[in-house]
Amino acid sequence: MAIRTVVWGENIHEKTNQVVAEIYPDGMHSTIAKALNGDAAISATTATLQEAEHGLPQSRLDETDVLVWWGHKDHGAVNDEIVERVAKRVWEGMGLIVLHSGHFSKIFKRLMGTPCALKWREAGERERLWTINQRHPIAAGIGEHFELENEEMYGEQFSVPEPLETVFISWFQGGEVFRSGLTWRRGAGNIFYFRPGHETYPTYHDVNVQKVLINGVKWAYNPEGALKSITDAPNVPVEKALEPIVERGPRLHQAGEAGYR
Amino acid sequence: MAIRTVVWGENIHEKTNQVVAEIYPDGMHSTIAKALNGDAAISATTATLQEAEHGLPQSRLDETDVLVWWGHKDHGAVNDEIVERVAKRVWEGMGLIVLHSGHFSKIFKRLMGTPCALKWREAGERERLWTINQRHPIAAGIGEHFELENEEMYGEQFSVPEPLETVFISWFQGGEVFRSGLTWRRGAGNIFYFRPGHETYPTYHDVNVQKVLINGVKWAYNPEGALKSITDAPNVPVEKALEPIVERGPRLHQAGEAGYR
Amino acid sequence: MAIRTVVWGENIHEKTNQVVAEIYPDGMHSTIAKALNGDAAISATTATLQEAEHGLPQSRLDETDVLVWWGHKDHGAVNDEIVERVAKRVWEGMGLIVLHSGHFSKIFKRLMGTPCALKWREAGERERLWTINQRHPIAAGIGEHFELENEEMYGEQFSVPEPLETVFISWFQGGEVFRSGLTWRRGAGNIFYFRPGHETYPTYHDVNVQKVLINGVKWAYNPEGALKSITDAPNVPVEKALEPIVERGPRLHQAGEAGYR
């Protein structure tokens, strides 16, 4: 069965900015989903900010294996309750790929627990992405490096937690560097941040970028099924201890009582 | 100058539970602060839930090097605004030590980005903490292991992010294990989670526990001063690029405009 | 195509110790290989210390996707040249699974760069392995924990580098704990250390142990092919720089000269 992937797009600049509309007439999310669907192992659909529940009702998330997130102009418009819903699905095992300006999305900041800030410059300069581990699944088929002739610059310090692995580092024409491909695991969920993708450039039409996205979805996919218990804090009563023990000393909780949260 | 340390205590069970009140007549926070003050390099004071702003006004946090956090009964009573204030100070470089049931505190969950759940049993069983890296600063003077004759059991899976380093792992009489000493860095702030400390047992009177707490404060202390810029996302205009570049292609932002958040 | 797996066995105690011979009449390596072959995705064969080149000529290693290593009695008998050959294949992308007493094998110590020491006790005590991340691919189908009624104890401190991820932690009846499932990446090669497997107990006949081994082989397998260039240190001449630069200042090497090693 194909990896059920939802590409979430903010879908604002595509409607309001002439440059963006011309590059992505059907929206960035559609371009990305189309690229993912180019691989038979992936079945991608889209969701946008403007839809009811931003297109992410619980029932749909429950049947989503990997969520791809692009937002920029209006992170604040994303409903907090839906952010929590997405976070819980990631902990349960849904993969999450966060793109470019999504570094400041509520969901990414929620899962990182850090500011996720960086420096930036919008000058259409050259970006060169270097592969740090050429046999990392996310870098499959990429080689030593690839270039994007026009991109927004993102510069370090990128205030995220130390990653599980650094997959790409970007060189920028104007003199900066940036860790542009990073992975983390949160609960049972695999998270991949991928830097490129400023909306005024045709980045998601680039074949290497598309290859990384396809690899990323495959890497983030956890086939083992949802770990629904990830938020549980079960009491193990003395009489069910794996080794026989006798209760000693005072306790706060009555038998069968839940713990405090 | 001594490390300015604030020990934050929820201070509820000490007032409402006879057993706890007898073990910690002045509150757990006072016992911990007194132990820390036994080391000349540390200057510890206390703060509690019941104080104005929970005893953590911005002015005090700005002069705090390390914050120690113990809470259990009423995590929900901690004001969200103060949680954000503490998180920002951690990102800027304030050390944070989270104790025992503080695994479910708002501030710990905020900084981890995960459920921080675990299994538990209140049976006064034996806990033996094994040192994973005997020369880690937090384990200084501890040796291979130490025991607590009566403790609450916490069992894996502990749903936190993969740590920077595992310092201690606990063995429990009833058959479970738990990663009981873990470190992370978030922004410029060092975070240490230390498992023992159930309020119905005299854990914070234990000399090894006190030693770990003293070590933990010293480890968490970042002498370099607050990195106030940690949440900034500065624009670097083309004319200030470190390497001379010429602007190419369209852009979204006018000169001097801030980025979206 | 199935994952080409070689199970390497020292094959000494099976020949010299009556107890071991009765549990593993065809050798531990054969029992393990048979278990792996129970999964259609894996094609496992065996190699032993006593064969020419220990059964690991370069031509065979070049066609091996994952190597499983069990040794104990005579680590020193393994030829240093073959150790280097195996190490290079791991860097190129061959997966490596090191079992039990293999912690002191030359190849494991070579790849870890540490003593890989631990404490031990041979008393047939109960071991309980706890899953730290229940959705890690290596833990697929394992659940929260499983037990081995009789095993040798291994205790911390286990002097290996901080792992990529901790998959299992063991509880021992006699009071110790041990990180019994750990992963690392070295070059393009995935490495998994799995603790159980003392030769005087029927550990490799255990269904959970077999499941972990199968999972481990699948996890360690890198389908991207050998990264032959992993040991290269190529010179990039000025005229082939990706950005036009002019040579400035003195240099040590003549054009086309290799670097020092």
Next chain:
Amino acid sequence: MAIRTVVWGENIHEKTNQVVAEIYPDGMHSTIAKALNGDAAISATTATLQEAEHGLPQSRLDETDVLVWWGHKDHGAVNDEIVERVAKRVWEGMGLIVLHSGHFSKIFKRLMGTPCALKWREAGERERLWTINQRHPIAAGIGEHFELENEEMYGEQFSVPEPLETVFISWFQGGEVFRSGLTWRRGAGNIFYFRPGHETYPTYHDVNVQKVLINGVKWAYNPEGALKSITDAPNVPVEKALEPIVERGPRLHQAGEAGYR
């Protein structure tokens, strides 16, 4: 007491290459040691390849807190026995700072367990080092970035294990990037690799480079004393088990017998 630091220099190009001799008339090791001695917390001396036992007899290593290593032309001339001696001291807790072309030194490859290869270009191009964590102790006083106008280029992929933390990343004028400040822990020893330092440029006279080296020595210093037991594999006999257990099943070893290595 000051941190007892030994700066080890290969001391070949200083004697044989006119350019190097003019920049470092007393040898690179002397320049580095002098810079370190500029900080009252450090007491640095030197050792060179040409001295008896390369200036590193066991008695001296036993009284060394941090070793700084620079080599390039003749890594192969370093005696294997001395490499093992140094590795053991690192595991016991001696800090190690490896500089520039030391990436191919025997001691660094020994402790990493990987090829430690990279690409390079000797063109005197500009290197800009970006600080990834501005409050990491090694980056104290460095700020966001600093530049070296003329340096040799090192480019990724740098085949080392995923580090504990990435402290600096370099941007090169010719288009490459490199993780130029990385940390690891091996046993009780802290290891820091710092990229700059090609011998035909005056890098070790640079004030920022000197600051990083001073910070690095302070960070690598482990005040807790040597963990001599780091290579031991002690048997814990049944009668000394921390929890009372009864021996069950067969065993290989007689009471008091050492394990196999």
